Amino acid sequence: MQQFPLLISPTKIGNLQLRNRMVMPPMETNYANSDGSVTDRLVAYHEERARGGVGLIIVEASYVHITGKGFKNGLGIYSDRLIPGLRRLVEAVHAHGAKIAIQLFHGGRQAHSEYTGQPLLAPSPIPDPTVGEIPKELSKDEINMLVKAFAEAARRAKTAGFDAIEIHGAHGYLLDEFLSPFSNKRADEYGGSLENRMRFPLEVVRAVRQAVGPEFPIIYRMSADEKVPGGLTLDETKVVARRLEQEGINALHVSAGVYASAQWVIQPMYLPRGCLVDLAQGIKSVVKIPVIAVGRINDPEVAEDILKAGKADLISFGRGLLTDPEMPKKVIEGRLDEIRHCIACCQACIDELFRDHAIGCTVNARAGYEREFTLGRASRPRKVLVVGGGPAGMEVARVAALRGHQVTLWEKSGDLGGQLPLAFTPPQKDEIATFRDYLMGQLAKLQVKVQLNKEATPEAVSQEKPDVVVIATGARPATLNVPGVEADNVVLSWDVLRGKVQVGKKVAVIGGGLVGCETAEYLAEKGHEVTIIEMLPQVAGDIGPLVGAMLMERLKQQVKIITGAKLKAIKGRTITFAYNDREEDLADIDTVVLAIGSRPEDTLAQAMEGSGIDYYVIGDAVSPRRITQAIFEAMRVGHEL
Structure with missing residues (x-):
């Protein structure tokens, strides 16, 4: 070589x-x-x-x-x-x-x-x-x-x-x-x-x-x-x-x-x-x-x-x-x-x-579990249908195919990756794209049948006649029930990162978790004036200490941060939030970006109950968490099949 x-x-x-x-x-x-x-x-x-x-x-x-x-x-x-x-x-x-x-x-x-x-x-x-x-x-x-x-x-x-x-x-x-x-x-x-x-x-x-x-x-x-x-x-x-x-x-x-x-x-x-x-x-x-x-x-x-x-x-x-x-x-x-x-x-x-726990690897669930997840050939090859082409769906398809199963993957959108593009779009996070590329390459090598723009309904699943279905339909963005949230200038962080919406000069990002902080930095680097509104005492609470410390150091130089503040209403270009037992206004806001978490996309999972078809639910379709949990569940289920 x-x-x-x-x-x-x-x-x-x-x-x-x-x-x-x-x-x-x-x-x-x-x-x-x-x-x-x-x-x-x-x-x-x-x-x-x-x-x-x-x-x-x-x-x-x-x-x-x-x-x-x-x-x-x-x-x-x-x-x-x-x-x-x-x-x-x-x-x-x-x-x-x-x-x-x-x-x-x-x-x-x-x-x-x-x-x-x-x-x-x-x-x-x-x-x-x-x-x-x-x-x-x-x-x-x-x-x-x-x-x-x-x-x-x-x-x-x-x-x-x-x-x-x-x-x-x-x-x-x-x-x-x-x-x-x-x-x-x-x-x-x-x-x-x-x-x-x-x-x-x-x-x-x-x-x-x-x-x-x-x-x-x-x-x-x-x-x-x-x-x-x-x-x-x-x-x-x-x-x-x-x-x-x-x-x-x-x-x-x-x-x-x-x-x-x-x-x-x-x-x-x-x-x-x-x-x-x-x-x-x-x-x-x-x-x-x-x-x-x-x-x-x-x-x-x-x-x-x-x-x-x-x-x-x-x-x-x-x-x-x-x-x-x-x-x-x-x-x-x-x-x-x-x-x-x-x-x-x-x-x-x-x-x-x-946290004093044993280590693992976000993108390699076998790290530390080499004897538990042996990935030998399955004794009974099955016809496996994976619904969802995000990281959990692609990983379970990869593992199942490695074990000799006949695997088909359906993805509702026109692209594989799920939320991974949202993760590698913010500044200095392009490394994550290598994982999507790896999974896509493995699916091709292992001859997994991938169908894009394919919506999974109970009827379509039944017609496919799989032996087992793995539901990895991911999550959808959460919204707020406050006055004005349906206004045209209120958008979702996912749509911002996907480039689907126009964002004005002055922006308020509602939510200071990982997605909110990264969306704020993404917009600030594009020249927007950004304020983060977070109801908890601090932002970046769901980010690890090494990554979080470096992100916060950069954010403080580019973004205004208001913590302990709960959004109450949006009216035109003014947002109202509760802060220190009183209400305050933030005026002249062109765009409000919601980054308040996500909810399981579990419609298919609920519809499969009582269908008589063997099925598993993994990843954010169970509960929105980090990619680490999604990949581990994909490995576990792929090994069990």
Whole structure:
């Protein structure tokens, strides 16, 4: 496959031979047991990615000491009793030809005392801005204790059969906290100058090296720029990188950010693909050891360009492999049109992690459910009719066809996609279009019979004579029962985003949830003067923290926002709303845009009751929710058929 000669070429980290330059970086899953031990779910998840052809898997941040536990069901490597489970994980990955490393980690002030059962530890008693707990300043004896904990964890990793170790020195965790003036205010030999701030990380590196021997590969992950005022920048981390190379580190994994700049740790779709590659290039310019690049790299062409330009030596795909475990194999085999790209929505992975839940993937419902959703051929192929060509309908049709069923899909409109075009029309969200394109391509490949402009009535369904019907008819926009809502200058947000209506210069958007905020930004960027009216105390309440924070930052510069306000009436160009126990008017409004949610489009579902035909209802036709739930239900039903 000459299109990607570098990406698919073998390479080495130290003496470790890798079959290609594609790396799965450590991503927290919350799949472990509460004591940090390995589960069947964790093994199946990694085995699926190894089977998919990746060169190196780096297993998630694994806490070396109970004081460093950062996640409710994080993986542990703090005790010898965990070795058998870790060995089982290693063997599952090795069975498919991939190499496997494990990341050694201590959460420092970004851990959680709820999980550690004791005060947080840090170089200085300064709370992390996002966690809020005041940590205990580590004594020199405690520092020595943690150095030994890293070394013991490294010994366990080697005993369990891992091919390499990665030391987590990034993202505002303990080693990074010592290195950074953002978190280290010590006055002893562990604080002050860069040389002093490097002391603890280097002590850990030396102890780990002694524990595993001179030939065992050690990778170091670093935040080359913390992206916070007073934090580390590339000038300092170049010095650190050179020193790490001198100390025998075999590769550098170059990331960015801390919890206070989390959008740079896990980049939402608002940031461009390859947004951290300049940092990898900066570090690579001062060292001779391999550099691994990260930063929303979800496409092999982007990856190959990075390697071709000499900006890095290996590429971490991260969420790209969460979304499509077979991406490396598809690259090698030239099946690029079959790649399901990460859309960087952060919904099922990062948002769920922030809620202490196990992670998943919005567009790949099998992530974390590899053993539950095996997608083998059905024992009894059936004639399946799917009604609705939105994401839920297309996904259930894809899964059913994969399992050998004869599938027909009816879509009432002239296009497939349902609400997906509404999602990828607002600014900086075009990545979502790749998912629609993937589903459409899969339906064609799997020979699903798609009929557009086809309305499903009970009579039409009966004439089709399906064995089973899957109703994925989606939702319709909700409206308000207030005076004036039927006026010509009152339009729906869906029609605005579809370009079906004319919008005047001055606009009031009623509703400040995800759709309202994105419609407001869409209009503001087109030059409209926009005011959002939201009855809750804040807007963007249904948006995850990473995406929501960046959206709000942009909105505040372009849009006026009024919260705690309930629409009462629309009269001509004036809208009246209740605000602080009184009524107020907003005058000179040309267009009122309703973005107040949606209702299930369940007419067919209700009509099918008592029909005698086996049927399922999925997605927004059950209840309007996020795309994550729609895709999961589609996978579940497609697997059950």
